[in-house]
Amino acid sequence: MKAFGKILGIVLLALLLLIVAGGFILTHFFDPNDYKDEIRQLARDKANLELDLRGDIGWSLFPWLGLQLHETGVASAQTPDKPFADVQMLGLSVRVLPLLRKEVQMSDIRVDGLTLTLRRDKNGTGNWENIGKPAQPAAAGTAAPATQPAPSGQPTPPTSEPRDPLKLDIDSLTMRNSRIDYSDEQSGKQYTVEGIDLSTGKIREGSSIPLKLSAYLGTNQPVTRARTELTGNLRFDRALKRYQLEDAKLSGEASGDQLHGKTATFSAQGQLLLDQAAQIAEWDGLKVSVNQLRALGELKARELDKQPKFEGGLSVAQFNLREFLEGIGQTLPAMADGSTLGKVELSTRLSGTANSIQLGDLKLKLDDSSFTGSLGLADIAKQAIRVQLNGDRLNLDRYLPARTAKAQEAASATRKAEVDATITSATQGNTPLPPSPTQQAWSDAPLLPMARLRALDLDVALKLGQLTLNKLPIENANLKLRGQNGVIDLQDMRGELYDGRFNAKANLDVRQDVPLLSAQKHVANVPAERIVEAWGEKPPLTGLLDMDSNITTQGNSQRAWIDNLNGTASFVVNRGVLLNANLEQQLCQGIATLNRKALTAPHGGKDTPFRELKGNLTFRNGVASNPDLKVAIPGLTVNADGDLDLRVLGMDYRVGVVIEGDKSDMPDPACQVNERYVGIAWPLLCRGPLELGAKACRLDQEGLGKIAAQLAGQRLNKKIEEKLGDKVSPELKDALKGLFKKQ
Template sequence: MKSLGKILGLFFLGLLLIIVAAGFILTHLFDPNDYKDEIRDLAREKANIELTLNGDIGWSLFPWLGLELTDATVASASTPDQPFADLRLLGLSVRVLPLLSKQIQMSDIRIDGLNLNLQRDEKGHGNWEDIGHPQKTAAADGEPAAPAEPEKTAETPAKRSEPMKLDIDSLIVNGARVEYSDAQKGQQFSAESIQLTTGAISEGQAVPIKLSAFFGTNKPLIRARTELQGDLRIDRNSKRYQLENARISGEASGEPLNGQTLTYSMQGQILVDLTKQVAEWSNLKLSANQLRALGEIKVTELDQKAPKLTGGLSIAEINLREFLSGIGHQLPPMNDDKTLRKFELVTRLSGSPDSVQLDDLKVQLDDSKFTGNLAIASVTKQALRAQLKGDQLDLDRYLLAPDEKTKSSTVARNAEVKESIAKAGKNGTSDLPNAPTQQAWSNTPVLPIERLRKLDMQVDLNMDSLTVKQQAISNLAVKAKSANGLLTLENASGNLGSGSFSANARVDVRKAIPQLTLHKQIKRIQIEPFLKTPEHAAPVKGLLDLQADLTTTGNSQREWVAGLNGTSKFTLNDGMLVDANVEQQLCIGIATLNRKNITRDFPNKSTPFEKLQGSLTFTNGVASNPDLAVSIPGLSVTGHGDLDLRVMGLDYRAGITLKGDQREMPDPACQVNERYVGIEWPLRCRGPLELGAKACRLDKAGMGKIAAQLAGEKLTEKLEEKLGDKVSPDLKDALKGLFKR
């Protein structure tokens, strides 16, 4: 037995020596470079590849089946003179004996200088798409090619073979480059200086990998340096791929960043399970300059057309102003440059390839907090959905500060008003102010028409407190929607001071000229804050009740005002005409009739009233008021006239009537007697709207009629005394009518 074992040992040793010798002889006597032409023909025939081997082919047979290619190019056989890939070096080797047991044991795989140039032409055809599709060859002598024989199907299903086990010492890629261009879209993408190194690659074992590259695009122009590190675990049996301890980091710059640099980093655990059709990134840590965030992302139904996304995101407190500036987005000047210094966000994520939704959203912006849901229902259709509730927001802080042009316009307008006030005089005895003639509104377009035509929006907003134009609105509710160029404000309501307001509106941009409609109702809102400016006090005070139905067209302030049409009714209760003493104007009129001069000052500079009411009809920017009525203790005021909103001017005629109150006047020159009761004393108001009642003067032409009326009444009284009962009643009435004309 020992001799038999010894003989078998010698036999196998000899056989091994023969194999080694055969391998040595083959590798030294057989040169694969002699078969380059056959290799090219085979590649062209079987794979439609034009393979050019400029360098030598190196190989080994035993114990390693090795191959080394240098200086090779690859092109489609359809365009052989336009290679899309070239390679400086490819080296790999496989142990021969483990192949017998379906094991692939490889040494280092090395790829140097790989360049891929992928191009899609104007017709959308890629220069790589013909690879793997052999060209059809015509039959000889013009005969039709014989149909290919159908493949014979096995009567019994083939037994599923066991997958081969993979074992590679390492994979090294140096200096690779990939370029992609699309002539149809004019887009280009590149990845340069690609470096890839791995540790030992073995089935089911974690493989350390490191990948770095420089990426670039032309639309928009972006350049980025990126590095990926982690431990890759591959389980081919369960189709499960993991990248543990993943870290992606780098820097980016380009047009979207306006010359600034974004430094970014992402960490976490990445899993792709093709059996369950799930991909997820857990323990996600994200940083981008000052921004820090935590989260997780999970994508399910990978095999469907619209995979589903779920997850969560939390952004730590950040100075949003500094962050935006650091990525090249300088904010325009705001009324308060201390805004946007605190921002936090927590939300749950869900979505699809064309949508994203933020549920259970919690946002803190400076001193304001918001909760609710926010979604882009369709990215392609720009469909926005928002349902938010906030505690407080001072919107004035975030409004854009007026630019120099606006300031200059405001200064010019204020100068015009000041000049009118100066001409009005302090005692109201000067001539009427000149009527304004300058347009008070801007021609700058206001609405983004093209964007509104595409906008698909549904918004439901509730605020406990909102400050706008220094006015605190409580219990604000806004509901609006937009679709197909029609923007509808279904409701805007809230409380303002002791009053309330509600409104609905519509903006229609489907036609060339936008059309706007507004219905508004106001109840007992203090009007003074809306009329006063830093330069001028409000001309009138009081609690306003208003109902308005208005329409207009255009896309600028000037067009809106010039096209304003509609109706409105208003009542102002418990108010005051500021710096306008109606009693003074009445005293001037009486003193004129008494032929006396006023010698005292009037202590009251303003006139309180119980109620001011009327209606307005708007016609192309001019508001006509036919029925102004003001109730003042002891007096009544009526009037009619126009408010020209285009130039912010007024032109009114009013009448003051004594209702029987004959209290002592502040000046002896205007003492009231019974003859003045019931007479309507005429006023004329003209000038800038900011002047209010300060633009009113006693109407001298109307005073002449009153003087004639009073003189006629006195003459009639004397005739009656002299004639007594000698004159018939009909003649007396005729005389009275004569002197009253």
Template sequence: MKAFGKILGLGLLGLLLIIVAAGFALTHLFNPNDYKDEIRQIARDKAHIELTLNGDIGWSLFPWLGLELHDASVATLTTPTQPFADLQMLGLSVRVLPLLRREVQMSDVRVEGLNLRLNRDKDGHGNWQDIGHPAPSAVPASVTAQTDKRAEPTSAAEEEKPSQPIRLDIDSLTVNNARIEFNDEKTGRQITSESIQLSTGAVHDGKEIPVKFTAFFGTNQPVLRARTELNGNLRFDRALKRYQFEDMRFSGELSGDPLQGKSLTFSAQGQLLVDMAANVAEWTGLKLSANQLRALGELKVNDLNKTPQLNGMLSIAQLDLMKFLDSIGQPLPSVADGSLSKVELVTRLTGTPTSLALDDLNLKLDDSNFSGRVAVEDFAKQSLRVQLKGDTFDADRYLPAKSADADSASKVRQAEVLSSEANAIASNSPLPESPTRGAWSNDKLLPIERLRSLDVDAELGFNQLTLKKLPIDNAALKVTGQGGMLTLNELRGELYSGSFSAKGSLDVRPDVPHLSLQTRLNRVPVERILQAQGQKPPVKGSLTLGSDITSTGNSQKALVDSLNGSASFALNDGVLLNANLEQQLCTGIATLNRKTLSSEPRGKDTPFQELKGSLSLHNGVASNPDLKVRIPGLSVNGNGDIDLRVLGMDYRIGIVVEGDKSDMPDPACQVNERFAGIEWPLRCRGPLELGAKACRIDKDRLGQVASHLAGNKLSDKLEEKLGDKVSPELKDALKGLFKR
């Protein structure tokens, strides 16, 4: 038995020596370069590719099956003269005996100068789709169909009984100076990856594989270029269909046209896992950076075999958003200093391949805090859904600054008003002239194209909102938009001691946008609104206003010039500021009495209990036919126009002395029975900001009052003269004659 084992061992050793000797003789006596044509034909018949071998073929047989190709290219049989890949050198070697056990043990695999060209023609057909396909004229269609039919049962059988995976054992993989290019002839788009360098450690199933990858990427639509580097440890288990990339770090720098000459330095880190058996992918320990932006989080994707479902968390550290956007060539319009300098975000992410939602969102924007939800329900349709609640928010901080034209027009307007106000200080000065300069900007207000494509459903709420310097409490906004029609479902809030609400629509489907708006103000202090806008209020009181207006255009001027509709207003418990109507009346009465006022007025304001009326708006001009003011002892009626295009007014006012029959403080201003019931005329004309300062006694109509009073005097004298000598009917007729 012992001798038998010795004989067997010597036999095996002899067989091994014979194999080694045969391999040595074969590799030294057989030159594969002599069989290049046969190798090309085998490539055509078996692999259905056109293989060109311009360089030498080096090889070894035992114990390593080695192969080294130089200067080779590969084309499809459809376009054999147009290679889609070429390389300078490919070197690899495989141990022979492990192949018998379905194990692949390889030494270093090296690829030098690989150049891969992928092209999609104008019909959308890619050259890679022909790889491995026989030449069109080589195989009849009927034969191909029969071959496919015969192959179907085999494929089904293979699916039922999958073969055992081959074990891989590679010392290392190295790719130097590779290049990949993709061209789309239909769109003209080109994507390239150049200077590709890939190196790995030993490749073993279930073991950590150190990986380092670098490349330069570029595209021409838009023009972008990126330098990238990828490092980490790869681990895979093909039997479990489980793949991990541990301690992954992907970093680089991006530049190009969209960045407007700036650059973006970025990095992404974390642990990646793909479990195909469980159809799950995870990214834990996620760290992102992009210039000043820093973010942490984790992501998980389920149902990889169906519609993937994303879940995760994301936290963005505080950053200066203005500086960040400027650093990537996307600067925002100039806003107030310090705005958007403190932005933080924490949210839960959910999504699909076509949607993304930020749930349980907490956003800090400078001194404001928001919570709620923001979602894009359909990327293709840009379907935006917003539900946010804020504590305090000063919207004025984020409004763009006025343009130079608008600022210049505003200064000219202020100078015009100041000039009119200076001329209006004295009560005996002439009427101010009506303003003629436009008060509104021609700057475009709305991004029409973006609004037409907008699909939005937004609901916003604020404990306190500052807008146009107005402090609005418990503000709420609900707006929807789709297909170019935007609807304001609700806008409401509390303003000072009153409230307001509005609803309306904006139609941007036609070339000229169309606006429709209905508003309601309830007992809002009008003087505080005007003061907040930096204007000197001409009047005080609680304003109640209702309006229903329409307009067209895309600038302040166009919207005001086309303003049409109706409105009604009531101002209660009010005061006309810097307007002593008593003094104005006394001036008129003293003129009729041919006397001079000897005392100064007791006050500079005129209180009133109510001011009301209605407005009819036509192309930016509001006609007010029924102005009524109720003042203790007086009633005021008026009619006129407010030209909103230039913020001017032109009113005719009639003041009637009613119940106060006592003497006025000044002897020249005596109010007695013959002045009671007389309508004293005023004319108010000039810039709207002047208010009652623009009012004067209407001397044109004062003559009618004098004629009326003269008629009364003659009537009184007739009464004395006639006494009871004539009938009452004739007496009344004579009095009426003199009153004409």
């Protein structure tokens, strides 16, 4: 037995020496460069490839099966003059004996100067799609026979059992100075990955494989450039279809059209997992930074083979959103306060699909405001915004465009000069009645971003403990807003204001060139002067306002909205004051005129208090008709009929004042009210800029003359009664009195 074993060992050694000798002879006396034409033809027949073997082919056989290619191009046999791959040098070697055990043991794989040029033509066909398909010989006039089904009754050949995957054992993979170009003629888009440098450690299945990859990325639509570097440890198990990238870190810089000359520095790190068997992907220990933005979280995706869904958590540390956006070339719309968006912080739970994202359990801090709730995009492609938020407070004035009075002043400069001149000349007393204003008070500047509003898909529900809007502090504010297909519907807006309350509904239709607006509003117990001041105007009165209105208008500017204003409104102002209006002085002056006496001192203060002011308005193209204005003033009752021209902020009223007389402790003799004056509607005319309020009112001299004639007739009738007594018949006395009645 020992001799047999010795003989067998000698035989095996002789065979091994024979194989080594054969390998030596093949590699030293057989030059593959002499068979380039045969190699090219074999590539055409078996793989539908056109090889351009410009450089030398180097090879070894045993114990390493090695191959080196230099300056080699690869193209499809259909387009041999358009190579899709070109390599300066490709070197690899495999141990021969382990291949017999289905093990791949390789030394370093080296790739230098690889260029892949991938293209899709106008028909969507890629220049790589026919690669690897053996060429089919075409017989003239005949079609390739279809696959014949197995005859009935014959057993179907057994399918081959799945093979065990080859076991990989590679010392390293190195790629240098490589490039990938992809272009699509249908879309015109181009993508480039250049300067590719890849290096790995020992590649073994189930083991941690360190890798480092760096490259420059570029696109043309939009033009974007990015430098990237990826490091980590790769681990894979092909049997379980499980792939992990541990301690992954991606970093780099990006620039391009969308950044408008700015540069974004970014990084992302964490633990990545792809489990194809379970169709899930995970990213744990997520850390992301873009310039000064810092975020932590985790993400998990599932149903990767269907419609992928993802969920996870995200926390963003406090940062300056304004500086961040400016740093990536994004321009914010003009805001009244340039310090807004300086403090932003959030934490949330993420969920969504490839075309939607939802931020639930949201906790958001925005400057001095805090919010909870949810927000998201129900359809990213359509920018369908969904918001449900509860907040403590929000000063919206800070985020809205500043009221740069340039446009307004340009539109009303002439009017302001006109009003200023009128105010200067309008003093209490017998000055002439101010003229009606004629200059437009509103701007023609466009207010609505029509294109953006038409594309808006919005559903918002917002609750705030305090909302500041137009300097009005609204408590317990609630807002529900929907916008879709060019129609924005304010379903409800309500709140409390200065111990009063209000609610409103509105609808804006921007589907056509001229937008249409309708609104309904209810106001109860709200200071009227505060509302007027919110519009930047000087209030003519104070008091608690109750109002109901239903209006419509159209256009896209202040002037258009006022010029096309139509609808109705009813109002009551309680416990108010007519500012800068001494009606008592005006009336005393009139009574003194009738008494033919001079006032000894001014009467009343600079303002006139009232118990109630009420009326109804009918709007027609910017002019409000007010036929039933009533004001209840201590000692007076005022009835008025007139118009408010909102286009020029002017008024024109005929006023009747019914007086009870001077009831002060020390009545002025000139202003003493004869019982004949009580119950008479004393006439006033009010005309001029709305800013003047009651200062624009003057005694109606013509009407006052008629009253004087009426009073004179009453005096004569009394004397007739006293003189004639019972001396004449009643019929004659009535006839004589009738001669002095007001005609």
